[in-house]
Amino acid sequence: MLREYDNDAKALIMLSCLQSYNARKKAYESTDKPSKLYKDYADADKIIKECEKRGIGILTILDKEYPEKLANIYDPPYVIYFKGNLSLINRPRKIAVVGTRKMTVYGKNILANFIPKFVESGLVIVSGLARGVDSVGHRLCLDLGGDTIAVVANGLDICYPPENLSLEEEIVSRGLVISEYPLGSKSLQYHFPERNRIISALSDGVFIPEAGEKSGSLITADYALEQGRELFVVPGSIFSTASKGCNAKIRELQATCVLTPEDVTDALGVYSQDSPARYVQLNLEQQSVMELLKDGSKHFYDLIVGAGMSTGQLSSILTELEIMGLIRKIQGNFYEIVPTL
Amino acid sequence: MLAKTRSYALSGIDGYEVLIEVDLNSGLPSYDTVGLADTAVKESKERVRSAIKNSLYPYPVRKITINLAPADVKKEGSQFDLAIALGILIASEAAECKDYKDYIVLGELSLDGSINHVKGVMPLIIAALQDGHKKFIIPSANAKEASFISGIEVYAFDKLNQVVDFLSGKSQVEPLKTSEFSGAKAENKYGVDFKEVKGQYVAKRALEIAVAGGHNVLMIGPPGAGKTMMAKCVPTIMPDMTFEEAIEVTKIHSVAGILDNSVGIVATRPFRTPHHTATVPALMGGGSNARPGEISLAHNGVLFLDEMPEYQRRTLETLRQPLEDGMAVVSRAKQTLEYPARFMLVASMNPCPCGNLGSSTQQCKCTPGEIHRYISKLSGPLLDRIDLQIEVDAVSYEDFRSTIPDEDSATIKARVEKARAIQRERYKGTKTKTNDEMTNAQLKKYCALDAEGEKLLKNAFTRLNLTARATSRVLKVARTIADLEGDEKILAKHVAEAVQYRSLDRKYWD
Numbered sequence: 001m002l003r004e005y006d007n008d009a010k011a012l013i014m015l016s017c018l019q020s021y022n023a024r025k026k027a028y029e030s031t032d033k034p035s036k037l038y039k040d041y042a043d044a045d046k047i048i049k050e051c052e053k054r055g056i057g058i059l060t061i062l063d064k065e066y067p068e069k070l071a072n073i074y075d076p077p078y079v080i081y082f083k084g085n086l087s088l089i090n091r092p093r094k095i096a097v098v099g100t101r102k103m104t105v106y107g108k109n110i111l112a113n114f115i116p117k118f119v120e121s122g123l124v125i126v127s128g129l130a131r132g133v134d135s136v137g138h139r140l141c142l143d144l145g146g147d148t149i150a151v152v153a154n155g156l157d158i159c160y161p162p163e164n165l166s167l168e169e170e171i172v173s174r175g176l177v178i179s180e181y182p183l184g185s186k187s188l189q190y191h192f193p194e195r196n197r198i199i200s201a202l203s204d205g206v207f208i209p210e211a212g213e214k215s216g217s218l219i220t221a222d223y224a225l226e227q228g229r230e231l232f233v234v235p236g237s238i239f240s241t242a243s244k245g246c247n248a249k250i251r252e253l254q255a256t257c258v259l260t261p262e263d264v265t266d267a268l269g270v271y272s273q274d275s276p277a278r279y280v281q282l283n284l285e286q287q288s289v290m291e292l293l294k295d296g297s298k299h300f301y302d303l304i305v306g307a308g309m310s311t312g313q314l315s316s317i318l319t320e321l322e323i324m325g326l327i328r329k330i331q332g333n334f335y336e337i338v339p340t341l
Numbered sequence: 342m343l344a345k346t347r348s349y350a351l352s353g354i355d356g357y358e359v360l361i362e363v364d365l366n367s368g369l370p371s372y373d374t375v376g377l378a379d380t381a382v383k384e385s386k387e388r389v390r391s392a393i394k395n396s397l398y399p400y401p402v403r404k405i406t407i408n409l410a411p412a413d414v415k416k417e418g419s420q421f422d423l424a425i426a427l428g429i430l431i432a433s434e435a436a437e438c439k440d441y442k443d444y445i446v447l448g449e450l451s452l453d454g455s456i457n458h459v460k461g462v463m464p465l466i467i468a469a470l471q472d473g474h475k476k477f478i479i480p481s482a483n484a485k486e487a488s489f490i491s492g493i494e495v496y497a498f499d500k501l502n503q504v505v506d507f508l509s510g511k512s513q514v515e516p517l518k519t520s521e522f523s524g525a526k527a528e529n530k531y532g533v534d535f536k537e538v539k540g541q542y543v544a545k546r547a548l549e550i551a552v553a554g555g556h557n558v559l560m561i562g563p564p565g566a567g568k569t570m571m572a573k574c575v576p577t578i579m580p581d582m583t584f585e586e587a588i589e590v591t592k593i594h595s596v597a598g599i600l601d602n603s604v605g606i607v608a609t610r611p612f613r614t615p616h617h618t619a620t621v622p623a624l625m626g627g628g629s630n631a632r633p634g635e636i637s638l639a640h641n642g643v644l645f646l647d648e649m650p651e652y653q654r655r656t657l658e659t660l661r662q663p664l665e666d667g668m669a670v671v672s673r674a675k676q677t678l679e680y681p682a683r684f685m686l687v688a689s690m691n692p693c694p695c696g697n698l699g700s701s702t703q704q705c706k707c708t709p710g711e712i713h714r715y716i717s718k719l720s721g722p723l724l725d726r727i728d729l730q731i732e733v734d735a736v737s738y739e740d741f742r743s744t745i746p747d748e749d750s751a752t753i754k755a756r757v758e759k760a761r762a763i764q765r766e767r768y769k770g771t772k773t774k775t776n777d778e779m780t781n782a783q784l785k786k787y788c789a790l791d792a793e794g795e796k797l798l799k800n801a802f803t804r805l806n807l808t809a810r811a812t813s814r815v816l817k818v819a820r821t822i823a824d825l826e827g828d829e830k831i832l833a834k835h836v837a838e839a840v841q842y843r844s845l846d847r848k849y850w851d
Binding site for chain 1: 343540541542546562563617650692698707710713732734735797800801804805822825833834835836838840841
């Protein structure tokens with residue numbers, strides 16, 4: 001990964017340490033060659049050395065690997081710090097999966113049904129490693145063996161949120177983590193909207209399963225529209241606070257309302273072979289439990305009464321069905337059939 | 342003249358002999374206690390003098406020196422009063438006592454000459470018996486607890502002059518009659534019963550399994566779901582204590598001074614609920630006047646930690662070592678004390694700080710960060726010691742109009758005892774008593790799975806995201822479930838059920 005940096009690159013690296021984007025932009029646009037900006041590149045050398053020590057690569061807007069899609073937006077990052085497999089950044093088909101940090105079961109169900117289809121179609125999942133939709137999106141994608149890019153809002157020596165450290169490490173080893181902020185930058189409040197422009201810029205479309213009224217993902221949605229990306233939202237219940245943002249986008253006719261994963265893949269022009277439907281053989285007891293769960297979630301007591309089994313017997317049948325992926329336990333000893341499209 | 346009387350002092354829950362030497366010298370009247378006596382022992386000076394005076398004996402106007410041997414060990418407590426008073430009376434020849442050297446004398450004096458109750462009589466007598474002493478003089482208030490030890494002569498008294506009269510042969514006193522343990526057992530009352538807990542089949546079943554295999558349990562549920570009530574019922578389904586177990590518990594409770602003197606023995610399994618503000622010494626034992634902590638008071642019983650994440654993390658972490666080896670070791674600069682602490686841990690917690698996460702009726706107001714901080718108070722190594730983690734929910738029984746009758750504790754207890762008998766047979770001749778204590782070698786030997794079970798376990802891990810450390814836990818619980826059903830082999834269905842009791846490994850906390 002070791003590479004030589006010319007003075008232009010070094011100047012851009014030093015530029016990336018400026019606090020505000022406007023200052024960076026002003027300096028960048030003030031000259032035709034960035035190397036004219038600085039006389040002494042000791043600071044850049046220091047940063048490069050530190051990055052190499054940590055296995056962090058640096059990509060500048062002048063490099064040929066710099067994705068065209070990103071370069072073409074109004075305010076591209078001049079430098080990208082990255083860890084992992086850089087080739088993903090130039091893969092042709094990418095979809096951003098973003099949404100609320102406080103996801104409901106509905107959101108989880110959506111992701112569980114949509115992400116496998118995205119991965120099958122060869123889409124790269126781009127997201128922000130935040131809590132909620134972002135992390136679940138990354139996680140599902142990795143579990144299915146898909147490719148994923150995390151765009152974070154802090155220096156690559158920091159992990160935010162901290163509980164996603166292991167997830168981030170996994171993405172580094174099997175995908176790509178990028179950031180426009182130099183080492184040591186904390187995830188400041190204004191970094192998040194800035195970061196969102198990169199998420200949407202890298203992608204062909206932005207997919208929002210769930211977003212509240214003031215969700216940060218709506219900023220990504222606005223960027224998507226501004227940058228000419230497709231915006232896909234899934235409608236939710238009008239009573240659900242976690243779907244208010246999505247529903248509003250539909251009402252304002254700004255987004256494509258999607259009901260199946262195919263609505264997204266067709267719009268992006270990617271196709272996958274239809275995987276044959278899975279059939280499983282259930283025994284009588286399993287069938288009777290499935291029958292009971294057919295019309296909505298049921299509490300453990302209801303199942304005991306309905307199936308006429310002992311606590312132990314029912315528990316083991318529920319585990320078997322859970323393992324088959326047919327049902328799942330939800331909070332408070334309730335069980336439900338996993339919804340599928 | 343010099344007089345020597347014998348008494349015993351506590352060290353942890355064991356005792357050691359203290360020889361009390363009283364010497365009267367000529368010189369200005371004074372009273373000195375030597376031999377590292379703490380405040381309570383030094384203060385005996387005033388109690389002894391008044392007690393002797395008020396019992397109408399002459400108090401020697403001499404230079405009195407009292408030595409407590411061994412002189413290099415710190416002595417605590419008030420149980421030397423009576424032995425010191427006797428020593429003074431004998432040394433000053435105010436009383437003519439014979440054979441007093443055969444007796445171990447325990448008792449605190451009151452100013453009017455009556456003998457007060459002291460702490461730790463049972464452990465002191467047991468220690469003295471092991472040292473070969475057979476005759477004891479103790480306060481009447483402690484008579485009951487001493488009466489459960491056979492093979493000794495115990496004389497209980499109320500007043501100092503009664504002791505003097507007895508030792509000088511002026512009066513005859515009969516030694517205490519030995520009490521039967523079964524008598525105390527008949528008074529066994531917990532005041533709660535599982536049949537009063539309506540519904541909650543999952544939790545009840547899990548608690549039954551936990552008791553049967555000696556596993557620790559964590560109950561997760563919103564406030565008001567009945568976690569405390571169920572925890573209180575746990576001792577009612579535990580097998581009755583054997584006499585040896587009861588003695589172990591009584592020793593600890595006697596040392597702590599919380600023994601019921603009218604019963605004299607702890608025949609019911611202890612149930613301890615330390616508050617979440619409890620400090621490390623309160624839980625582990627120790628302090629300046631060494632005292633067993635809550636975990637030792639729960640020995641052979643249940644330690645219930647309500648709202649577990651509310652405890653200080655440091656306090657919780659100290660539980661790890663006792664959970665492993667059943668001993669609370671308190672190390673101080675001067676001494677190291679060991680208190681037995683083999684208890685069943687029953688803990689409860691809310692799913693989140695506000696308690697409403699996942700509730701169908703209430704909105705949870707916690708941020709993901711708050712929830713994460715709350716859950717992470719319980720460290721992995723601690724959770725590793727808790728085999729069963731179950732969800733308890735606040736669904737009212739009436740909502741379900743269940744037709745299943747609620748079992749009473751006696752029925753459940755019978756099943757538990759059967760499973761315990763199987764385990765006793767299996768682990769005969771080893772240190773292991775229950776499935777929970779299985780060593781790795783035993784785990785391999787007794788928890789072998791057939792192909793079907795192996796497949797199910799493997800699938801459970803990949804499909805349900807169980808963590809690797811859960812394997813041995815699941816296997817141990819599966820072993821207990823098989824024991825409850827009387828199956829020699831662990832079958833797939835047992836593993837499947839055991840997986841249901843690993844709530845914390847799965848679910849919302851990802």
